[in-house]
Amino acid sequence: MKDAVIVAAVRTAVGKKNGALSSVHPADLSALVLDSLVDRTGIDPVIVDDVIWGCVSQVGEQTFDIARTAVLSAGWPESVPGTTVDRQCGSSQQAIHFAAAGLASGQYDVVVAGGVESMSRIPMGSAQATGNPFGPRYVARYGVDPPNQGLGAEAIAEDWSLSRLALDTYALESHHRAAVATDAGCFADEIVPVDVDGQVVSSDEGIRRGGSIDKLANVRSAFRDNGRITAANASQISDGSAALLMMTSGAASKAGLRPLARVHTAVVAGSAPMPMLTGPIPATHKALKKSGLTIDDIGVFEVNEAFASVALAWLSEFGVSPDKVNPRGGAIALGHPLGGSGARLMTTMVHHMRSESIRYGLQTMCEGGGQANATILELL
Template sequence: MGEAVIVEAVRTPFGKRGGAFRETRPDALLARTLRGLVERAGLDDTEVEDVVTGCVTQAGEQGANVGRLGVLLAGFPVEVPAVTLNRMCGSSQQAVHFASQAIAAGDMSYAIGCGVESMTRAPMFSDIGGGFEKLNPDLLEKQELIHQGESAERIADRWGITREDADSLSASSHQRAGGRSEWPEILPTTGLDKEGNEVKLSVDEGVRPSVDSSKMAALDTVFREDGVVTAGNASQLSDGASAVLVADRERAEADGLKPKARFLSRVAVGDDPALQLTGVIPATRAALKKAGISINDLDWIEINEAFATVALSWADELKPDMDRVNPWGGAIAHGHPLGATGGGLMAKLVAGLESTDGQLGLQVMCIGHGMATATVIERI
């Protein structure tokens, strides 16, 4: 049985929906990331034994097993297989879990967990031809499946979160992201500016280093007239890709590679489908218990800011040091390309621990229909 370690983790910058990557196919974004990953790691692509890919909207240019298409487009040998999975927002975090579990089982020496999503070119719900009305009526009689925005409002009700609380977290997310002096996990990636000229992005497109609090407060709520959730305190719709190279530690070190981190726990949980975004709370508790640590032992935490109310309710329950939570900002600022975000947050987590000489990190993500994924890693 092997010890699974992270050798390298990268992501593209996250582009706005309809922004810099509007003319870039998702399979091309994924190919760019896969090629950049192995080049940065210094690994020959012939050594990769599987590529596990997260993608939520598997339709159009993201259909037909986009993971395999990305592998072929990246110029990997045809002998390198790939699979595409959908655990909704946790898809590429789950891809990393599956890759690392294959390594730990001794089935492989090198595997990649990755993800991609172009919310511009493959809009949400296009895989089912519409919204919730396309789901099985018998299922809807059994479970109250609602839009995540309404779930976020119910979370605000239950935890007493105000509009001001949500807007404050949003402003902090942008300020932290805008205040970064380094973006080590990002692969500079070619896109287009507003005029259609080719540009190379090296930072996330949606970050606003300076937030006008009066303009944020003036934004209309989206899901309830007297609600909390606005476009300003929810994650941005985005385009991007991410990839994490996982290896057997003994093999990687024998090949002259330097592992960056090892896995202490991997968790996936189910939770209330109506509240649907609160799974981050039991997932965090389970991941910490499996790792044998407490929330106070963590040096860096990445929680996906799908909505500000998710992060705020989680913080109310777990009581973390908020200075260690999303220190470089979160999805409200840098965006949330659904299938790519999990790998992207892992890349941020690894880079953040390296940047601060930290040891222990947590990544946790809420997932549609009431699920969550969580990972605890230890920097080597």
């Protein structure tokens, strides 16, 4: 059985809604990270067997198989194909799983996995604007109320007895960690600077400094009167893209490239469509069981901060040190460009593992419809 190794991982900075990256077409944003993989490794892109790209709102500028459009926009050979994946927020993490499976099975020798989302240009929910995705049989099973992630996050806060104060405190810590990491240059090696009309965008725009519990307490609840979930303790609407160059060890050796990490274990799990956000818990259990590792073997965790309640519920379940979870901040501070977030988290985790000599890292994300991916990487 062949293996699947990561030889390069890059991302753009994450832009705020209507921020510095909002003027960049999502296909061009994707092409920029593809270009960076070539620049950093020196590979001839003609050797790439496929580009697997996550994107959630596949409508308008993000339709027509944006993976293939990105390949051609990057000037790569027309022989390089591309396909686009939608597993909601976990789309680009699933792209990595598909890439790893293709490498391990011998279908690929060299593949790129990643994703993009320009939420400024393609607002969340745009794909549903022309029709209801829930047909009569779904409604017969689950009722007429469509799943709502915000209400799901509220339900998790209730079920795990997470107070508004706990959620806001977690959010402040996310911003603090992201600011500390930025100031220390921790993201420098992973971020591809983007030139937007002469302005170079090389830092994540969503990080807020100088916050306080008192300030966050004044933010109104977003989904329910007197609720606990607010814009301040939830992930941000964002623009961004990320990509990982993956190979078999043999192909990496042939290309003269040193692998950063290998995909040790990759799983996906289903959970209830409401509250829909609890999937990272069974996905983590499944990944640990399949890997033969224990929770104590894992040195760092990336648990996507769709909402503070998701990460805190996961922490409550597994009891790991909070210092090991999202140590460089998460989506509350850095942003959550839906289809690009899985690859963004993994890019950050790979670079953190290398800088801190951490052998095993685990990443998991909640996903619309009640699903979650979990991936364990092993440092090489």
